[in-house]
Amino acid sequence: MPEGHTLHRIARDLDAAFAGQAVRVSSPQGRFADGAALLDGGVLEEARAYGKHLFVEIGERILHVHLGLIGTFTIDEVAYTGERPVIGRVRCRIESEAHVADLRGPMRCEVITPEDETATVAKLGPDPLRDVSGDVAWTRISRSKKSVAALLMDQSVLAGVGNVYRCEVLFRAGIDPMTPGQRLGREQWEQVWADLRRLLPLGIATSRIVTLPEQVEEVEATLAKGDEVHLTERASFVYKRTGEPCLVCGNPVQASDVAGRTLYWCPVCQRA
Ligand SMILES: [Zn+2]
Incomplete structure (x- = not known):
């Protein structure tokens, strides 16, 4: 199961790849088609992790991801801009000219509001990667x-x-x-x-x-x-x-x- 360091790493890599850019968001697998449509075309402002939760701010909305036991979120640099193959069941894909990020097998993948994010974080204990005091x-x-x-x-x-x-x-x-x-x-x-x-x-x-x-x-x-x-x-x-x-x-x-x-x-x- 991915632990906190994995989510913080993903947040860092998503920021490095997409922060400040308008991104295409889709659901090749189809299960997140409605959510992806809400995010598509928005500017990815910031990705942040708190514990095992990942929050990706796109436009006015937040993509909330929990990988659960088997989920993965891979971020790759791509040299070409044409059709990019989909491998496996990709719940959510974020892409720009130069990068593709594919989310597979998450326990949660949903669009939430900033208030929902605050409420989710409020239920968590301190995160050693964020909080100085335990x-x-x-x-x-x-x-x-x-x-x-x-x-x-x-x-x-x-x-x-x-x-x-x-x-x-x-x-x-x-x-x-x-x-x-x-x-x-x-x-x-x-x-x-x-x-x-x-x-x-x-x-x-x-x-x-x-x-x-x-x-x-x-x-x-x-x-x-x-x-x-x-x-x-x-x-x-x-x-x-x-x-x-x-x-x-x-x-x-x-x-x-x-x-x-x-x-x-x-x-x-x-x-x-
Ligand atoms: Zn011993």
Whole structure:
């Protein structure tokens, strides 16, 4: 499932491709034909992400997208202006002279008003990619009996964190995922928040979820030099490593279902 960094990356790429230009909007698949007609010909003012929600301001209206589990939004540069082939079921296509963006398989694709956008964002917890302070999330976590593993996935507590980041940041902080929110220490929370603020931008830069310390440092050093990052290796501490030895202690990584998604953790490194 796309996590917050993916949506922020898409917003950045849509802006780079289309901001300030009148765009053609269509629905090659047909399911979004009415919505596309409302947006077609408008100027794409800005694309912005909040958590896992994407808002694309076109003319007076907003295109609201949630990718859900399988959605993708690809933005490509095109050298030709003639007929552009449609591959797969494209719900919504945004195009200009030089770019084509295709949205496939979203959970939501709808035209909304600025007021609707405000209302949607108001229901979300703080987004580590936007908000400096995570205090609102802390207030909710520290009053809850639910496990911290469930709370981190709750978008009304924290916006943008999905399963991979939840597993990996809890491992990095050495926190038992089953700890009830109200038993979590304030310093532990601050550590998790700061870690998300550090790791999510690396996700935007690399289009990958980077959590191993050596990879984190390598990516940070590359970005500090202003160079492009090319990471080919996918690696994680615990995510999707059930039964494999923990990279720190060597004990088998465990898996179980929490908040509808498989939680991965090390019962030795992550204790209450
Ligand atoms: Zn371990």
